[in-house]
Amino acid sequence: xxxxxxxxxxxxxxxxxxxxxxxxxxxxxxxxxxxxxxxxxxxxxxxxxxxxxxxxxxxxxxxxxxxxxxxxxxxxxxxxxxxxxxxxxxxxxxxxxxxxxxxxxxxxxxxxxxxxxxxxxxxxxxxxxxxxxxxxxxxxxxxxxxxxxxxxxxxxxxxxxxxxxxxxxxxxxxxxxxxxxxxxxxxxxxxxxxxxxxxxxxxxxxxxxxxxxxxxxxxxxxxxxxxxxxxxxxxxxxxxxxxxxxxxxxxxxxxxxxxxxxxxxxxxxxxxxxxxxxxxxxxxxxxxxxxxxxxxxxxxxxxxxxxxxxxxxxxxxxxxxxxxxxxxxxxxxxxxxxxxxxxxxxxxxxxxxxxxxxxxxxxxxxxxxxxxxxxxxxxx
Numbered sequence: 406x407x408x409x410x411x412x413x414x415x416x417x418x419x420x421x422x423x424x425x426x427x428x429x430x431x432x433x434x435x436x437x438x439x440x441x442x443x444x445x446x447x448x449x450x451x452x453x454x455x456x457x458x459x460x461x462x463x464x465x466x467x468x469x470x471x472x473x474x475x476x477x478x479x480x481x482x483x484x485x486x487x488x489x490x491x492x493x494x495x496x497x498x499x500x501x502x503x504x505x506x507x508x509x510x511x512x513x514x515x516x517x518x519x520x521x522x523x524x525x526x527x528x529x530x531x532x533x534x535x536x537x538x539x540x541x542x543x544x545x546x547x548x549x550x551x552x553x554x555x556x557x558x559x560x561x562x563x564x565x566x567x568x569x570x571x572x573x574x575x576x577x578x579x580x581x582x583x584x585x586x587x588x589x590x591x592x593x594x595x596x597x598x599x600x601x602x603x604x605x606x607x608x609x610x611x612x613x614x615x616x617x618x619x620x621x622x623x624x625x626x627x628x629x630x631x632x633x634x635x636x637x638x639x640x641x642x643x644x645x646x647x648x649x650x651x652x653x654x655x656x657x658x659x660x661x662x663x664x665x666x667x668x669x670x671x672x673x674x675x676x677x678x679x680x681x682x683x684x685x686x687x688x689x690x691x692x693x694x695x696x697x698x699x700x701x702x703x704x705x706x707x708x709x710x711x712x713x714x715x716x717x718x719x720x721x722x723x724x725x726x727x728x729x730x731x732x733x734x735x736x737x738x739x740x741x742x743x744x745x746x747x748x749x750x751x752x753x754x755x756x757x758x759x760x761x762x763x764x765x766x767x768x769x770x771x772x773x774x775x776x777x778x779x780x781x782x783x784x785x
Contacts (some may be wrong), residue, residue, distance in 0.1 A: 406749075408744065409472060409644060410643075410644045410645075410653045410743075411643035411644040411734070413737075413740060413743040413744060413747065414643065414690035414734060414737050414743070415733065415749065416561060416719075417476070417480040417481070417735045417737065417746075418713075418717070418720075419763040420432075420476060420480075420750060421473065421480065421481070422710065422713045423487050424469060424472050424476055424674050424779075425473050425709055425713075426474075426573075426705075426706045426709045426710065427473075427527070428466075428467040428469035428470045428472075428473055429705050429706070429709050430585075430589075430705050430706055431466040431469050431761075432463070432467055432469060432696075432703045433471060433546060433585075433586045433590070433705055434459070434465055434539075434586070434589045434590045434592075434593040434594040434776040435459035435462070435463040435562075435590065436532075436533040436536060436537050436571075436586050436590065436594060436702065437533065437537075437586040437587045437588070437589045437590015437591065437593070437613075438455060438458060438459050438533065438590040438594060439529045439530055439532050439533025439584070440530060440533040440534050440586070440588070440590060441455070441533075441587060441591055441594065441606065441609055442455055442456070442526055442529055442530055442533075443526065443527070443530055443628060444605065444609055445591075445594060445602050445605040445606045445609060446602060446608070447601070448607075449519075449522060450725050450774045450777060450778060451601065451774065452522075452762075453514070453527060453777045453785065454602055454746070454772050454773065454774055454776075455594065455602060455773045455778075455779055456510065456513065456529070456613065456785045457777060457784050458594060458597040458598060459593075459681055460510060460594070460784070460785040461504065461764075462764060462765065462768060463510070463566055464507070465764060466504075467756065472757075473529050479738060479746055480737060480741065480742075480746060481720060481731075481738070482732055482734050482736075482738055483647065483649060483734050483735075484493040484720050484721055485562065485737040486729050487551075487553060487561055487721055487731060490561065490563065491553055491563045491565070492546075492570070493563075493640055493663065494566075494567040495539050495542070495543065495567055495570055495741055496539075496742050497772060498535060498539055498541065498567075499539040499670045499781055500534060501535075502531055502532050502534075502535035502536050502539075503532060503536055504532075505528040505529070505532040506528075506529060506532035506533075506559045508528065509525040509526075509532060510529070510785055512525055512785050513525035513526065513529075513785065514784070514785055515582065516683055520660070525767055533586075533590075537579075537582050537583045537586045537587075537722055538580075538582065538583050539579070539605065540581040540582055541578045541580070541581060541582025541583065542570055542571060542575045542576065542578060542581035542582075542587075542603060543570075544578050544579025544582070544709075544712050545569055545572070545574050545575030545576070545577065545579060546572070547593055547712065547716060547721060547722070548574070548578070548628065548633060548661060548715070548716070549574055549575060549633065549723030549724065550562075550635060550722040550723060550730070551565070551721055551722070551723060551724060551726065552564040552565045552723065552724050553649055553726070553729060554723060554725055554729045555649060555726070555728030555729045556726050557650075558651075559650075559725050560585055561584060561729075564611065564725050565648075570754075571673040572625060572680035574624070574627055574631070574633075577623060577624055578624060578634040580616075581599060581617060581620035581621055581624055581708075581731060582622055583611050583628070584613050584614075584617040584620055584703070585613075585617045585682075585702055585705060585708060586705075587609065587613040587616075587617075588609075588610055588613035588616075588617050588682060588685055588701055588704075589698075589701045589702070589705055590705075591606045591607075591609040591610035591695070592606075592610050592685055592694070592698040592700075592701040593696045593698055593756065594606035594609075594695045595607050595610060595689065595698070596695055596698050596771075597771055598756070598771060598772060598773075598774055599771055599773060600773075600774070610685055610686075610689045610697065610701075610762050611685075611689055611690070612685050614682035614683075614685040614686050614701075615682070615686065616738060617682045617704070618679055618682040618683060619736050621679055621682070621708065625675070628661050628715070628784075629659065629662060629664070631658075631661070632658035632664070633658065633659075633660075634656070634657050634658055634659055634660025634661040634662075635654050635655070635656060635719060635730060636654065636655055636657040636660045636663070636724045637654055637658055637718070637732070638651030638653045638654065638655055639652065639653040641718070641732065641734050642646050642734060642735075643733075643734045645734070646750040647729055647734075647735045647736060647737050647738075649728070649730070649732075649735045649736060650731055651735065652728060652734075653717055653727075653728060654722070654727035654728055654730055655724075655727065656727065658767075661715040661716065662715070664714055665714070671714050674707050674710045674711055674714050675707070675711050675714075675760065676707075677703055677704065677706075677707035678704060678707040678711050679704075680700075680701050680703075680704065680707075680709045680743065681701060681702075681703050681704015681705065681707060681708070682700075682701075682704050684696070684700035684703075684704075685697050685700050685701050685704070688700055701783070717733065718732045718734055719731070719732050719733075720732060720733060721736075722732035729737060734761070735783075736776075748765070
């Protein structure tokens, strides 16, 4: 493989970020739609309209979550082991909520009873809200640092429980995630519905975007002035064999802003993050639905990008044993593994993107009450 080991690690860091952003953008709007189901739809027909806006695409959107998890497993095995073990109960909570979604989509319209359908409507609401909150809390904990350590045999131990993950900053990040994905889902609904549902979704988009903007600003100030951050002082070898314990790390307030000083072009990422919700409010008020959705997608991508750009080269810093923190340089698979997988990605990822684009092209257009009622036996 002509690409050196250090460059391969950076490429896979960028690929992992791309997959996580794709999941947040693509699956994020249907999580948001689930959260907004009780808000924007009042009658059974309206709820079916909302559900059918994402019914044909939500399964495909979750492919990005599977790809992201697979990339972590194959390219960053130490990160996979530490994160999936340490966050086990939180991930189980998110997974349980995600399981409610397919069941809700498939079972809701199987029976006509009000109680039956209302139960599954709330299941879809929980299936959208809980993962959005948990994923945001996880991002917040990465910025805080996770209390875990390795011993000399590289066995990890964890010094926290599931409730310890809900520190104030992590909860703030979780709420920002909920507001962000609610806004994203609302802008999607505005493009896919009409009438009363679209009007309520338009209002929800403005309110959620305002919450997203305010919470994002508070989180940014917290990072800048709250003394958060870690810095590598010695032992990092970008091209060396993975060994998390070979480096020295110190706590350094404001270190999460250091990368923007090293590479000023990175300031474009935190600049786009608040611009996204601002433009959502502007374009929603102007009835420019597609531009509002595009702005929301850019804001979501930039918000996730801010976390990655701030943490680099850290993937999962440790707050209890600083040297145990995992970085791009010391948590990867071998050079041969990264090289072979990169070839597979270059072949398969364009196919996934092309197929996804084809599906959305076929499924374009608005979902109306008339459409749902005339296809009562086949629609969700």
